[in-house]
Amino acid sequence: MARHDIEAARTFLFVPATRPDRFDKAVGSGADVVIIDLEDAVAPDQKAGARANVEKWLASGGRAAVRVNGRNTVWFGDDLAVAARATAVVVAKAESAADVAAVGARYGSGLPVVPLVETPRGLYASREICETAGVVRVAFGNVDFAAETGVDPASHTALSAARSHLVYASAAAGCAPPIDGVTTSVKDPEALSADTRHARELGFTAKLLIHPSQVGAVAELLSPSPQEIRWARDLLASSTGGVGTHDGHMIDEPVLRRARQIAARAASGGAVPDQT
Template sequence: MTAPRSCLFVPADRSERIAKARDSGADSVIVDLEDAVATGAKLAAREGLVAALDAKRPVVLRINGRDTPWFDDDARFAAQRGVGAVMLPKAASADDVAALRSRCGDKPVLALIETARGLAAVNAIATAPGVARLVFGSIDFQLDLDIEDDDEGLRAYRAQLVLASRVAELAAPVDGVTLEIDDAERVSADALRAREFGFGGKLCIHPRQVSSVNAAFSPRPEQLAWARRIVEASDAAGGAAVAVDGKMVDAPVLSRARRLLSAARPEGTA
């Protein structure tokens, strides 16, 4: 399967919601031990997850950051078989990633870039052993840099995550959340903006956001039809120059077409 498009958060202290999240259509479920759980409830939340984890349907576990008293125990807990990957909040250095992996084993790491320090070190973080994907914690990033606008004000920083991911040969990064739960148009617009920037997915805070995000990061029917025409014409030409829809098909165009086809989900999936 290609990299997840929609990544849905579930509070770790509401483990009964994990099953519903798995059935929501989200490509990935993130069980959140960090922001979603109150300080006094973190230990109980972690202990309560043991029975809810399923090795056949692994989740991503967002642990508490390295600068917190819960990091060591969270990171060791993440070694369990029902955890498929670990999300590291406020990743600020490659050493943060190494500290996590020394405790959780060889689990893939999703590094949350949500501070100025994290962005300044984004290339080192992206190439750190074990990092599978970068994630933009846009809300915390705005707070850290005192940026009020979540569109123009963040464009340069979003572009840096996309570039760093490509240079490190990672999957395209995941964009941050949209706080409006019931505004499908806003969710769709934010997801489409992220896609246009080169992101490959988006964080979701409610199941109602999932379908809009999946749609934004999936090839449209007309795109797939174009891609099929390109590939079929190229194959029929046996590598010779060919034109489709009045335009020459060169190597980048063919690669784009193949990429679109590979991103299409099988029949019957979201």
């Protein structure tokens, strides 16, 4: 999977490394990126077997990213060893540039890296993490972060500052917008919708998912609407450069830049079909 594919992806679906029977099903879910999880979804006494599952499936032609345990764990080196054929490496508990650079030291900058920022320490290091060679975009580990700070992981208010910090760090480093954390309820579409809309409003353009049933709704919510696409295309078509007006609103370079971003996302496939 090329760097651009990771940058443009909207849906990242986790599947436990202990469930190889679900790997192909996850790929068939329509998720843009499947992440086989060697970290939280795998108990310590199951790590070796889980790595064997991943290695066998990837060797047979399977295509997925792999979440590895953090650099400061005893499993990190062995996890990296089976990630050579992965489409990307998702680094758990990233708290410094060194935590991420270890992937590049082993495989070079050609293997895309997605650090998971899950602690306040990682949040304050997010600018340097984003600037590390190989990093495509960062993801927010809202559940772990909430546990570290003693707040409800479902609270938009409590975690808004942390989310915005990741958006700003990503933009400052020239990374793609970050990936939001999970919605833990798989049977509450209203919560999923509210979480996704909130993340999008803050500047996130992708989300981590824990169940295939979440894929379609999140993909739609994170895609430019037909109205946004028409606005962007009409504005770009009418612009002659410099400052002007369109439908009674001022047009200048920042407005044009937003229109270009929407048009680019629509062109990459992240658009909702116009039903009118």
